[in-house]
Amino acid sequence: MGEEHLSTTAEALLDEIGEDKTLSDLSPLKQDAFAFRQQAESLYITEGTLKEKIRLEFKISQLYWAYAKYRLYGGIDWRKFDLQLHTLKKRGINAAWVTYRPEFTPISLLGQVISGNGLSEMFAKSKPHEYHYDALEQALCQYRQIANQGGWKPLFFRGRLKPGRAYKIIPALRERLRLSGDYQGCEAPESNLYDTCLKKAVIRFQKRHGLVAKGVIGKTTRKALNVPVEVRIKTIQLNLDRIKWLHQHHAQRSITINIPAFRLFFEEEGVLIQTMRVITGRIKNPTPVFSNIVETIVLNPSWNIPKSIIQKEMIPKLLRDPNAMAKRGIEIHKGWGKNAMKIQGGAVDWTRYRYSKIMPFHFAQVPGYRNALGKVKFLFPNRFSVYMHDTPTKRLFKRNIRAFSHGCIRLQKPRELLKTFSSFNDSIDFQKSQKRLKGNKKAYLKLDNQVPVDIVYLTAYVDYDGVLNFRKDIYGYDKMQLRFYRNW
Incomplete structure (x- = not known):
């Protein structure tokens, strides 16, 4: 605080808020910044008391805390959202959204300013630089302008x-x-x-x-x-805040799968090199939002069927037809070891295991064109047992809304994706892989150059052509997050 004017940091903060076009003119943050500016002018022109000046600086420091939280964290109450997802689990819907904490905090950012960095510079540095955040932020400003002109x-x-x-x-x-x-x-x-x-x-x-x-x-x-344009503004704001909590990988290559868009984007050095349609989890089996790294590609995979699918889908079919699994190329083994005994579908009283906590049987669909995973699978370690894979149900890619899977991501062009991986991985010989895919022998291809994969949920985003897009809130997450959204 100076004797004749506000501190440099306080002045920079009021300027930053005043020039922030992502905020509504009616935002409490802008209103406070404007009021504090007027108070400062009055105090320093009329030679206000030291106590009054200290009180004003304290109010501005509180304003910094609120504005920094707006810029760094946004308005989503992630704790309450997690509680809502937990409520869904009680209804048998295993929804999940993994957040990745932003790099800066209000305290660490202020520490950088005290060390000599400019406040505006640090706010710019703290912004996400993935997922076309800047372009989406610019779209918010444009839509606010439309709203100011009457919508x-x-x-x-x-x-x-x-x-x-x-x-x-x-x-x-x-x-x-x-x-x-x-x-x-x-x-x-x-x-x-x-x-x-x-x-x-x-x-x-x-x-x-x-x-x-x-x-x-x-x-x-x-x-x-x-x-209404006001609703679109809310959607853009919400998705900007989601991006703040997504994984910021800064990698040379990356794959993004946007669930509401039902599309995969593969970029290299920020340039889109491949895109394709995908099928994601249905509403009762939502694909989780998280990030990991593609480490392995499996040719001619077998499908180890999860316990939940065995109980919800396979056992009812076996109760109607003991040969139902054999007809689909699914083998049933007692236990999971290599020497586990193979049994017939009619040899077990399946009513005992329909709702049991223990499932002593291993269901596996053998490799082949009928396999639910198709001919290629892309693995990235995660606790959800979710991965990208081929599919025999190609017709579903013609649909506009493609929420049909149990949670995994089905790929429209898995062999093309395999070819892309082969272009920068010496461990993959694409021609040999093509020959192997003509048979049914399983093969694991470890990647020398692994690729981050981010499964995101963005109902408003800017694409690689710079075009603002909106998508249907397929899982109802917009509604859930807006219920407890903080308006700045």
């Missing part, structure tokens, strides 16, 4: 809107898409015709929202168009 109006119409036809709602539709940046590169005519340029804008909007993108506007697209 967009809801569209009311019945039935479906099809290109090439005329509708009274068309001018309003053009304006709605212009505001969100989807209607671009065309002059807006005054006609009611659903023309080619508008169709391109609608398709762009549909793609950004993970909808069927054919240009026909039905109930689902209309619902997405009518989501």
Whole structure:
């Protein structure tokens, strides 16, 4: 604190908050910063008492603590969210979300400032630099600007809107898409015709929202168009805060699987080198959110069926048909050792094990094209027994919403992913692997150059083309986290 002005750090903090466009102008943080600035001007112009100046500096230090928590941690109450996930487990839904604590704390960041680093510089350094955080933050600022200008109006119409036809709602539709940046590169005519340029804008909007993108506007697209900008702002804020608690790996190569987008992204040096559709866990078997490292690739894997699936799915089938497992290429062994005795499906009273805590039998589907894991499996150690793998049910990749698995990630193009790994791993001979995949002999390929994999849940994100995307909250996590969200 100076005799004639605020301390340098206090001044820098008020400037930082005042210029922060991610905050609403009505934010208590901005309101306090503005009020403290006025108080400071009054105190130092009128030669306020030392006690008054000390009191103001103390208030500004409290403001720093609140603003630093906003910047570093966001508004999600992770403890209460974990309690909600625990409640789901009571209903048989084993949901999980692993968080990774941000590198900086308000105290450590302030320590860097005291050591001579600028406050603004340290806040910039503390920001996540993965998952296109900066671009998503910029999108938040743009949507706040739209909201400040009045947002967009809801569209009311019945039935479906099809290109090439005329509708009274068309001018309003053009304006709605212009505001969100989807209607671009065309002059807006005054006609009611659903023309080619508008169709391109609608398709762009549909793609950004993970909808069927054919240009026909039905109930689902209309619902997405009518989501208020204030709701979109909340969604962007929420996902920015999620990124703050994701794993920041800073690796040369990395794989990101975004559950709500049902898509895998493989990047190298920040550039997208491969992407594909994926199938993730259904609502009752949600894919967990966590990070790990791909260490091993398995060719012609067998499927060791988890106890939960045996009890929920396999035993009911055996009770209806003792040969049900044999028909699917699933062997049943008494015990898990190499010499465990193979038994027939009808040799056991399965009613005894339907709900038992102990399962003394090992169910394994032999390698082959009928195997639920397909021909290739990518392993990354984790306590959830989740991995990426091939699948025989290719038809499901045509679906728009692809939540069908027991929690693992099924890959649309597993052999292409294997080829990508072979391009920087001498331990993988892709041509030899292709030949081996024609048979059923299992093989383990240890990776010389391992790759981080991050399974994330982002319902708002910016893609590798710089386009803002929104996705359906497939597991209801948005609603759960917003229930106890702190608005700064």
